[in-house]
Amino acid sequence: MIKPVRQCLNSWCHYSLSNINIKCKSNFSINFAGGDMTSDAGVALWKEFMDSIGFSRMAKETFSAPCSLKTYDDADLLEQKLLMLLCGYDTDDEADHLAHDPMLRLLLGKKRLASQPTMSRFAARLDEDSIRQLEKVNRALLRLAYQRKHPKNIVLDVDTTLLPTYGEQEGGAYVHHYDAVGFHPIAVFDGLTGDLVRIGLRKGNHYCGKDADKFMKPVLEAYDHDEPGTNVLLRGDSGLAMPTLYDLVESYDYRYVIRLKQNPRLMKNVQDLCDEVAAEAARSDETHFVRYCEFPYKAQSWSRERRVVCKIELHKREEQSLFPDSLMFVVTNLTAPMQEVIAAYCKRGAMENFFKEAKNAFAFTHMSSRNFVTNANRLWIAALAYNIFNLFRRFCLNRKWQSYRAHELRLRLMKIAGRVTRHANKTIFKLCSSCPYQETFRQAHMRILSLVA
Template identity: 25%
Template structure:
């Protein structure tokens, strides 16, 4: 490799730059992901769900090693298969994957992803279902004792596409071609990553997903209280009825209508008067708001239900929002503290789609794109285990994946290998030496 000599010196010493360092890695902390994976048994279990169609006589790379390579690469910040043209030679990643020789090439990993589209659709669907069962089981095992209650947050967000992907559709709302994956979280835990076409409603298949989640959770925790939470896009009368029949509580956004606006009209007028009166005394006014309880029965309902209304007035004008719920408590507390808490999902979406590249659905086949979403989801589960177990009580316990990667994975390392051992000498200047070692010890101890 050609040297480059800089036009400056350090205390009379010339500076040369080249790429002849040998087994030096820029992601020396990737072993932390392997420790989390070994604790969960995630890649070992997931790789068995995708059949290996290769001829056993010609196999160079083990199926599980390819799985680890792809998922660890995503978790470490490498979104594209092309990254593995060079990444396959990284000694630290080889160590984490369990290899001593160059790992799978970009084309090898591409063929692995293509397996999902080569299977019969029923088998592909079964494979995705079983991977979700694995994620749910990992979530259940993360609890030392049965929880008293769980809030399941449902939300859909766009995954933009720019090719001729199978199942793509144009959305005027998102301004382009896209998919509309459904994500389900319980707190910061990811439970579901389900790829859907964008030309369906937000609630598409959500009732079926909720039913499967409730069945799986109550098989382990029969007495757990489950709350379904979603925005107005997830409102369906049949979904409310199903929740009531199966003892699932709900708090869901509800669209405005003339009847509800009439119920709020007195409060709207009062706030409007108060706002104009206060304008004379304060230049910079915050919004003023009031919450109402309304006993309401829509034409499609067999019974009346509780509607919580937020009536607000700000500098733009009056604003009304509604939710339908069967939860108890004050209207103010239900709306501001329970329903609005679902806004934290935006951080989870950013981690999953921007930080772990779940929106890289650039395969031509539908099921290969669903598999890519699952790879990103498995990487998310690994990072969640690092946070929950390895970093509990530290300054990084609630850090997002960008920060965790920068502080714990992107560490320079010299890798020394001989016939007896492999030694990773991480940079002495690393900022998070204590947190890294603490997390590694905790993950290996459990």
């Protein structure tokens, strides 16, 4: 039998007002009768930042999804989803838990946040046009950032990753490289700033480098048009070693360093040097040897001869015979010394940290729909949240705080308790007086105010 509404409300009020006695301390209890409060008061900083750089206005002008009947504006639903992701709420289900959060309601200008069914229907109606709109929003967001701090150098790190799938999700397939079933998206980050420049959801059976040139062409076109004169370097692992990608980068007069897979023809060019290093190591008491060499090389599928740099690294171990532990072949059109070319390539390892933060902190792995296009839209929305957070970190925090990861910044600046008080037509959130990061909070807000949209 269903209880009457009044009885249910009375039961809830009694539970909220009743004390929970904490046994580890005498005369100590807690309850849920603190009044109208939020636990995410710091998200106001991020919303202030979004408005200051013009993102909220630009999103309303750019983004719309087809729907005949709707109560909430599409741009508002997009912004709600972004704020939820910024706060660390990954799923649509959490929209119901946050429905009456005073801070989010105030920032979004709503009496109640959109519910889980509304958010899920919003995601379900997004289509191919929505992907293009979200990509356009992301491109405009990065352009806003470049207008405030024009980059002299841009390093484009291209790579693929695994997003696991469950059940019968469209596009999920076995990815041999990861020995798992999932999607196999491709992404390009700015290796110097961590900005996510572009991302594309792909089916699991999509090979790493397939159509990499088509994926990168809009990116290179945009930089050539919007950032003329900027030095652009593209880096990629051996999965991206595709001659069509070399040709594309060279057509824009940009630079690249891309690793090559080891093969007999490449080995033939360095075999003599490997033998020399091995002989030298056998006569020496040293345990570590590194040598570099370079040579012109043209694979059968290449349009012309290109420069290949090789790093030969050898370790001497008691339990093993003497042999090169690793041979690194890199194809490049850089004219820098060999050591600098290899060092430039090796720095692409930072991209793994960008992917890790995107997955762990911004729901890149929460592609929960059965429909492939819906998941592609969800991935782009998560990418926008990642970029907003990253830009806030770069422009609004000091050098020390810029090194903190997303979960650290959330705990320090966003997860702050705040009580709502109202005076006439003004609402004031009184934040926790014992917050240890008040000064950083104030400094971040001052930096936001200095950003003129």
